[in-house]
Amino acid sequence: MNYLAFKEQKEKWIIDESREGSTILTIRVNVPGKQKKYPWSSKIHKYACEMLEKYLVNLAIAFERIELKLSDEYYEYIAFxxxxxxxxxxxxxxxxxxxxxxxxRLLDLDVYDAVGKNLSRDGMNIPTRKCYLCDEAAFICGRSHKHSIEALHQFMILKAEMLGDKKVAMEGII
Ligand SMILES: [Zn+2]
Structure with a gap:
């Protein structure tokens, strides 16, 4: 399945699911380039899901991880x-x-309200996200292809390697 087909199915499904009235959150790894699935992006994704679930448990917020039924396998690592x-x-x-x-910084978390609308960062007075490799805003470097995909991946691989024995930090969040 290509990215557009994946995105379309995902959005349709989110609208259907959000009709039930609760909040939907998706968690993805922001991998530059067309290819999204690598052993290291899988590792980052698994770690991110664990981190999220620990936060939710700690905050006593009820949640369920749900499976999106697609006609094909997921285009990228994503959890709902x-x-x-x-x-x-x-x-x-x-x-x-x-x-x-x-x-x-490697994660993209999207939150959808009861009508399936994605809550953007823009409306919330939050600074735009920084590039992995320099001080520029990420979207500016992305648009101008300032860095090679290999260099960006290398940064992520190093981060994935750091995850081995790091415990999920809880301080400062709650
Ligand atoms: Zn940059």
Missing amino acids: YRIHELPLCVKKLAIALENEEIIG
Whole structure:
């Protein structure tokens, strides 16, 4: 399945799911380039899901991890959660996770409200995300192809290697 077909199925499914009235959160690894699945991106993704679930348990927020039924395998590593909390609270938690020091920058967490609308960072007075490799905003470097995909991947591989024996830090989030 190509990316567009994947995205279309995903969005349709999120709208269907969010009709039930709870908040949907997706968690992905922000891998530059067309190919998204590597052993290291899988490792980062698994770690990120564990981190998220630990936060939710610690905050006593009820959630379920749900499976999106697709006609084909997922295009990228992505997990879907139904979270029994207001969208804005979930968005704040998502941003806290994205600011987590080891791999937060590598993650994309999207939060959808009860009508399947994605809550963007823009409306929330949060600074735009920085590039992995320099001080520029990530979207500027992405648009101008300032860095090679290999260099960006290398940064992520190093981060994935750091995860081995690091415990998920809870401080500063709650
Ligand atoms: Zn840059």
